[in-house]
Amino acid sequence: MNDRANSDTPTSRKILRPRRLALLGTVAALGVAVLAASPGSSTFGPSSFIAPAQAAESAATPPGFGDLVSKVKPAVISVRVRIDQDNDKSAMLQQNRMDQDGETPFDQFSRQFGFRFPGGPNGMPRQRHQMITGEGSGFFISADGYAVTNNHVVDQAASVQVTMDDGTSYTARVVGTDPKTDLALIKVDGKTDFPFVKFSDQKPRIGDWVVAVGNPFGLGGTVTAGIVSASGRDIGNGPYDDFIQIDAPINKGNSGGPAFDMSGNVIGVNTAIFSPSGGSVGIGFDIPASTAKLVVAQLKDKGAVTRGWLGVQVQPVTADIADSLGLKEARGAIVDNPQDGSPAAKAGIAAGDVITAVNGTAIKDSRELARTIATLAPGSSVKLDVFRNGTTKTLTLALGELPNERQAKANGGADQGREQPSAGTPRLGLGLAPAGEVQGAGQKGVVVTEVDPQGPAAQRGIQTGDVILNVGGKAVANVGDVRSELAEAKASGKRSVLLQVRSAEATRFVAVPLA
Incomplete structure (x- = not known):
């Protein structure tokens, strides 16, 4: 006891x-x-x-992983970079800032965890023109010297050197990088007999064995083992998060290294850890092989990645939104606003439409829509199943190219708790006025002029100054319009009604309970 x-x-x-x-x-x-x-x-x-x-x-x-390791280890490399510290946009300097005191564990998800720095927050100030070094991992994917690593390992690198398992070192060049997925392709020229590994064609199952090989803390050729803990992880790292979670220990320096299945194929690229302490606690994240293959192929061909562009702002369909629209399931992505001149706008997609499938494949949520569209080539024709006014129809359109400065935004978890509630009735704790009567509010909709802090509207995050554009799919211009649409929704047996609300940040849809 x-x-x-x-x-x-x-x-x-x-x-x-x-x-x-x-x-x-x-x-x-x-x-x-x-x-x-x-x-x-x-x-x-x-x-x-x-x-x-x-x-x-x-x-x-089998006594262990010895046969597997001896097969794949020669293809894994240590990646060492040098970078001019003057470049404040460097991913490595961003990593140094991430390691400062006062951050929460989730701030330290350590997307860029492959580096060691001289000096730092607790050391002496660095000289402006000092060349700093960083270390990560990588692996050859072809005999002629193409290798994969993380974007944050080689981002802004002045030089790249790779070291093989036998200690041989080579100078490498950066072929291309993709910050959105944190992948990079590098190349060692002059040889055609490098050992290499292949990406897996199979999606790993939860519970499958996984072996990671890399360069943690500069200790090249380190092997760790564990299992696949989860898949489809979104850690808020970017618009295309779809990480495999593993518990094989990975640490600083494992960035860009491979995770293998028992056949010796790469199931993922180590890219992030959750770590309150900075070391492994058994929660690591890998870019799936399916994503890496698509990105690497484009980097090899063009040196950059182009993605399909739909041109919509979307958000997940919650249970309340589904109920207000008459959807049987809370699935798909509801369109907040099609961008002017975008492929979506040209095809007739409107605010309030719910995109439920792409080319016949069901869409789970807004993030899955963003990832799916991003995998398609600009100019390709796609069929979208769109739910509107109780019926589903199929629209065909040609995708545009995602501009470099624009990022497909899928309003995910952080926004789901800020549903902006109904307006127009005293029961909801809102005061309203026609937008035309409020300076700077425009001419469309009704403006929220007052919010009862104890009312349901306040609980949903509605704020003074928000503009309600339509209620239940119908445009509103005054308080009477709002009350009328709310009453109609309630009379029809709906438990919630959908509002289109414009705030200072964006236009979005919110399902409001009618209780």
Whole structure:
């Protein structure tokens, strides 16, 4: 009882572990002594401890990952870069800022965790023209020297050097980078016989073994093992987050290194860790092989990545939104606003439409829509299933090219808790006025002039100055219009009504309960 009560302290763990090992050793010794004393006994003979079938099964069990590691390890490289510190936009300098005190564990998701820096927040100030170095990992994907690593490992690098498992070093050049997925392609010229590995064509299952090889803390050729813990992780890193989570220990310097399945194929590229301390706590994130293959192919061909562009702002369909629209499931992405001149606007997609499928494949949410469209080539023709006014129709359009300065924004988790509630009735705790009567509010909709802090509107995040453009899919111009649409929605048996609300940040849809 005392052992269990005290086992949570570091000291007790150190004490209990040797005691348990000693106990196991005593039992093992006792078993040997009994067997030796009674070699012919039917009660204590060897066959009573290990059945023949069990012994055969034990002999057939692989002893470890040695065969796999010897096969793939030669293709894994350490990547060392030099960069001029004057470039304040460097990803490495951003990493240094991320490591400063006062950040929460989630601030330290360590997307850029592959570097060691001289000086720092607790050290001496750096000289302006000092060349700093960083270390990461990578792996060859072809015999002629193409290798994959992370964008944040080589971003803004003045020079790149790679070191193989046998200690041989080469100078590499950066072929292309993709910050949105944190992938980069580098090339070592002059040889055509490099060992290389391939990306897996299979999506790993939760619970499958995974082996990571890399250069943690500059210790090249380090191998760790674990399992696939989860998939489809969104850690708020970018618009296309779809990470594989693994528990194989990865640390600073593993950035850009491969994670292998038991066939020796790369299932993911190590890119981030969750770490309150800065070291591995068994939660790492990999860019899936399916994403890496698409990005790397474009980097090799063009040196950059082009993505399809739909031209809409979207948000997830919540249960309230689905109910207000008459959707059977809370799936798909609701369009907040099609951008002027975009492919979506030209095809007739309107605010309030719910995109439920792309080329016949169902869309789960706004992030999946963004990822799906991004994988398609600009100019390609796509079919979108769009739910509008209780019916679904299919629209065909040609995608544009995502501008470099523009990023497909899918308003995800952080916005879901800020649903901007209904306006127009005293029961919701809102005061309203026609937009034309409020300076700077424009001519369309009604402006929120007052919010009861105890009312349902305040609980949903509505703020003074927000403009309600339509209620239940119909434009409103005054308080009477709002009340009329709310009453109609309630009379029809709906539990919520959909509002289109324009705030200082953006235009968006919010489902408002009618209770």
